[in-house]
Amino acid sequence: MAHPAASASTRTGASPPQPPASWRQRLGRWDMKASPYAYISPFFILFGLVGLFPLLYTAYVSLHDWDLIGGQGDFVGLDNFTFVLDQPVFWDSLGNTVSIFLLSTVPQIVIALVLASLLHANIRARTFWRMGVLLPYVIAPVAVSLIFSRMFADQSGLVNAVLGHLGVDPIGWHRDSMPAHIVIANMVNFRWTGFNTLVLLAAMQAISRDLYEAAILDSAGRMRQFFSVTVPSVRPTIIFVVITSTIGGLQIFDEPRLYDTQGLGGSSGQWKTITLYLYELGWNQQRLGRAAAVAWLLFLLIIVFALVSNWLSRRIASGDDPVAVPRKARRAARRDASGSAAGTPAFSASSGDTPGSNT
Amino acid sequence: MSRPSVPYIEQTSGRGAARAARRRRGRDHGAARRPGRMTYVVLTVVALISIFPLYYALLLASSTSAEVAQHPIPSLIPGGHLGDNLVRVFESDIDLPRAVWNSVFVSVTTALAVVFLSTLAGFAFAKLRFKGRAGLLAFVVATMAVPTQLGVVPLFIVMRELGLTGSLWAVIIPGLASAFGVFWMTQYLQAALPYELVEAARIDGATTFRIFRSIVLPAARPALAMLGLFTFIGAWTNFFWPSIVLGTTNPTLPVALQLLQTGFFKDIPLIMTGVLVSVVPLLTLFVILGKQLVAGVMQGAIKG
Numbered sequence: 001m002a003h004p005a006a007s008a009s010t011r012t013g014a015s016p017p018q019p020p021a022s023w024r025q026r027l028g029r030w031d032m033k034a035s036p037y038a039y040i041s042p043f044f045i046l047f048g049l050v051g052l053f054p055l056l057y058t059a060y061v062s063l064h065d066w067d068l069i070g071g072q073g074d075f076v077g078l079d080n081f082t083f084v085l086d087q088p089v090f091w092d093s094l095g096n097t098v099s100i101f102l103l104s105t106v107p108q109i110v111i112a113l114v115l116a117s118l119l120h121a122n123i124r125a126r127t128f129w130r131m132g133v134l135l136p137y138v139i140a141p142v143a144v145s146l147i148f149s150r151m152f153a154d155q156s157g158l159v160n161a162v163l164g165h166l167g168v169d170p171i172g173w174h175r176d177s178m179p180a181h182i183v184i185a186n187m188v189n190f191r192w193t194g195f196n197t198l199v200l201l202a203a204m205q206a207i208s209r210d211l212y213e214a215a216i217l218d219s220a221g222r223m224r225q226f227f228s229v230t231v232p233s234v235r236p237t238i239i240f241v242v243i244t245s246t247i248g249g250l251q252i253f254d255e256p257r258l259y260d261t262q263g264l265g266g267s268s269g270q271w272k273t274i275t276l277y278l279y280e281l282g283w284n285q286q287r288l289g290r291a292a293a294v295a296w297l298l299f300l301l302i303i304v305f306a307l308v309s310n311w312l313s314r315r316i317a318s319g320d321d322p323v324a325v326p327r328k329a330r331r332a333a334r335r336d337a338s339g340s341a342a343g344t345p346a347f348s349a350s351s352g353d354t355p356g357s358n359t
Numbered sequence: 360m361s362r363p364s365v366p367y368i369e370q371t372s373g374r375g376a377a378r379a380a381r382r383r384r385g386r387d388h389g390a391a392r393r394p395g396r397m398t399y400v401v402l403t404v405v406a407l408i409s410i411f412p413l414y415y416a417l418l419l420a421s422s423t424s425a426e427v428a429q430h431p432i433p434s435l436i437p438g439g440h441l442g443d444n445l446v447r448v449f450e451s452d453i454d455l456p457r458a459v460w461n462s463v464f465v466s467v468t469t470a471l472a473v474v475f476l477s478t479l480a481g482f483a484f485a486k487l488r489f490k491g492r493a494g495l496l497a498f499v500v501a502t503m504a505v506p507t508q509l510g511v512v513p514l515f516i517v518m519r520e521l522g523l524t525g526s527l528w529a530v531i532i533p534g535l536a537s538a539f540g541v542f543w544m545t546q547y548l549q550a551a552l553p554y555e556l557v558e559a560a561r562i563d564g565a566t567t568f569r570i571f572r573s574i575v576l577p578a579a580r581p582a583l584a585m586l587g588l589f590t591f592i593g594a595w596t597n598f599f600w601p602s603i604v605l606g607t608t609n610p611t612l613p614v615a616l617q618l619l620q621t622g623f624f625k626d627i628p629l630i631m632t633g634v635l636v637s638v639v640p641l642l643t644l645f646v647i648l649g650k651q652l653v654a655g656v657m658q659g660a661i662k663g
Contacts, residue, residue, distance in 0.1 A: 054510025161431035
């Protein structure tokens with residue numbers, strides 16, 4: 001091995017003046033051994049510093065009285081948690097978060113699926129439409145919030161004015177909690193639907209044409225192709241989209257924060273979310289220990305929801321294609337199964353056969 | 360098996376694959392004929408919804424306060440006051456030129472660093488052999504599921520101990536550990552970079568870093584551009600963490616927008632002008648590079 005290396009360096013002509021072969025050889029072996037670790041270490045060091053350590057340290061902070069200015073105080077055990085759990089405002093913000101999350105994630109993914117399948121068809125000016133769909137993604141959520149908050153202003157807002165012309169009474173988009181949740185959820189949808197559409201579309205591009213040809217031979221219509229070929233084929237991606245939307249959606253902050261000028265989630269917390277409450281505890285009331293407790297509670301909530309949505313999306317986008325079973329047959333099956341077993345057999349026998357499933 | 364629940368992003372690329380994909384797409388895919396008019400109607404509606412809020416911001420930004428107060432339904436043609444409002448917003452108490460510069464600095468630095476570090480790690484994971492490779496890669500993927508936002512409290516404490524609060528570095532550093540980036544580059548390089556090329560260079564006596572510089576980086580260009588763009592967008596639009604760690608002293612654009620809203624909340628044209636200032640740079644970038652961005656997403660098809 002000694003002289004190939006030596007002659008090689010003359011061939012490439014780019015190495016520094018030639019040191020003795022054995023030294024080079026040792027250097028080369030060292031390079032082979034150490035380089036991989038050197039190349040991946042920046043990520044691991046950075047992640048440890050700004051990801052893992054803070055996450056664990058949050059637990060430590062949450063067990064202490066911790067003032068924003070004064071710093072670490074006494075060890076208080078679970079007091080921060082009991083304090084937070086005793087606050088009605090925590091439960092209200094939990095309800096708001098879940099409500100906004102459901103109003104955003106569900107329609108968003110349904111619409112993204114439909115849009116992706118439209119874009120998946122052989123349309124003209126493909127790139128143009130795809131760009132059109134992705135456009136909102138480049139607009140900062142803060143900007144979106146400011147615009148929407150104006151459009152949906154209670155007085156002299158665009159939407160209420162239009163509704164007025166149509167003879168509909170103005171809606172309290174900022175006054176009442178459900179309308180506020182709808183607007184905030186739609187800000188999220190505005191930003192993320194197109195992004196998710198493209199992700200799903202990318203997955204659809206990978207579906208084998210043969211599947212569609214077989215479906216067409218079986219005289220399946222467009223709807224049937226969509227439910228029986230497209231949706232089951234992109235199942236792992238649907239799960240991916242659902243999980244990422246869940247993790248993101250439950251941490252919602254930007255949109256509710258900017259929805260009015262106070263940024264506290266409405267005059268009586270109509271749209272105060274958990275992250276907003278966390279911010280308020282930590283940086284307005286300056287109780288970082290309590291804020292850390294909220295962070296952990298939110299973390300638990302995210303884990304629970306991620307597991308639930310994982311389970312749900314596996315059921316809905318099942319690879320075994322329950323929709324292919326004609327509705328009448330399904331109804332009959334359900335009639336048979338009711339009383340004896342829970343759940344339809346078509347739904348339960350599926351998972352574990354596709355990349356991304358880890359059951 | 361303990362496979363994480365994120366699906367594989369399988370890189371179906373390389374020139375041949377790209378050509379094949381184009382051919383496939385060129386043919387009819389998913390349906391026997393070109394779609395009907397309804398498809399275009401729906402897509403047009405979606406495109407209009409995409410663009411309308413921005414257009415509405417332009418309408419307000421080109422009006423005077425009095426006009427906005429009088430007409431809740433603006434005329435669909437922009438007014439003539441955009442210039443005045445621009446001057447006013449740049450002369451306001453909020454240091455907007457500084458915010459623009461801060462955003463540019465943060466986004467460019469983050470994007471470049473993430474691309475470099477991710478490609479480096481991706482190369483090691485995809486093409487180098489070392490002990491613990493599989494386990495470490497699984498760890499990287501698993502970290503994608505951890506909501507890093509939840510560490511804000513201690514992260515803030517750490518940044519303050521380091522004396523970095525108010526500094527742009529406090530915004531940049533947490534953004535550098537991109538698990539998605541590492542995973543993305545690993546997937547891409549696994550498919551796009553032939554192992555023989557690395558071996559050949561090695562036999563020619565190239566050091567690992569030289570291989571990285573002169574073979575991996577050029578080979579990774581499409582994926583790298585895509586990762587860079589998405590990181591850039593992410594950094595540019597980020598609000599939560601910058602608003603915590605920068606406070607009001609040294610804002611990036613989104614933070615400045617918030618200040619504009621709380622400071623001038625009656626002056627809607629002014630706020631909307633600020634919105635436009637924050638949106639236009641990215642929009643321009645999107646118009647220029649959007650095609651590649653979209654193509655990039657398609658290329659990195661997440662296989663079903």
